[in-house]
Amino acid sequence: MIDAKTKLYGLIGKPVEHSLSPAIHNALFKKYNINAVYLAFEVDDLESAVKGIRGLKISGLNVTMPYKEQILEFLDGLSEEANAIGSVNTVVNREGKLIGYNTDGIGTLKALKRFTEVEGKRVLLLGAGGAGKAITYTLSRLAKVVVLNRTEKKAKELEKFGVKGEKLSKESLEYYLSWADIVINATSLGMNEDKTPIPKELLKEKLVVFDIVYSPLETKLLRETRKFGCLTIDGLWMLIYQGAESFRLWTGVKPDVEFMRKVALEALKSERRSI
Known part of the structure; x- marks a missing residue:
């Protein structure tokens, strides 16, 4: 149930409308009884979006194309691998500090x-x-x-x-x-x-x-x-495992990858039916 204590996570990129991440992460929040929701945000202005993330205290993000490299300049810190690669696909909000990771x-x-x-x-x-x-x-x-x-x-x-x-x-x-x-x-x-x-x-x-x-x-x-x-x-296995690592970074919970794949496959089938 969404209430005033619900944490917000999401995906930023362009385009994002066909992403499987909302289906996967929302299913995980439900499975592990975590009071949170995950939304996909199509972003035109990255700098303004990051300001909004800070202002709204969004707890964590996935980052997809075309912003994986561009977002580095707007973050407060980087993990070792994100710094070496020069690319971020996961952001964790640690008490107001936005830290970038790469789980690919x-x-x-x-x-x-x-x-x-x-x-x-x-x-x-x-x-x-x-x-x-x-x-x-x-x-x-x-x-x-x-x-x-x-x-x-x-x-x-x-x-x-x-x-x-x-x-x-x-x-x-x-x-x-x-x-x-x-x-x-x-x-x-x-x-x-x-x-x-x-x-x-x-x-x-x-x-x-x-x-x-x-x-x-x-x-x-x-x-x-x-x-x-x-x-x-x-490639769905890569999506699942990188998403599992993002989820662990956000919540401390190591999620069930078999469950994640099942959710993703169902979402793919549903998407094909709707197109």
């Missing part, structure tokens, strides 16, 4: 560990954007990582984390697919479209293939690599 990397790592070993493995990461940076930072401490990106400069910038960065081309893709144990698509290619970052003729057997895109749940990349006998992991 740990979300990816936990999703991977659910299905396979990571330590000492060879990881090929496609994409050096916000999610790619977070994933690189986290995995570079456990595995050998190569980052391929259409803009070579962005891939090279991630070499500060002790990885190798190169331009994404058919030649580099073919070479590193033969080298890799795990392939992660951290690009948006395949999101709501039947496209894949890996041409069919370059596919290899017995890879672990993780696509962080979750709409559609089975992307063309996952569909084609599964036919080659690869172990495939859908």
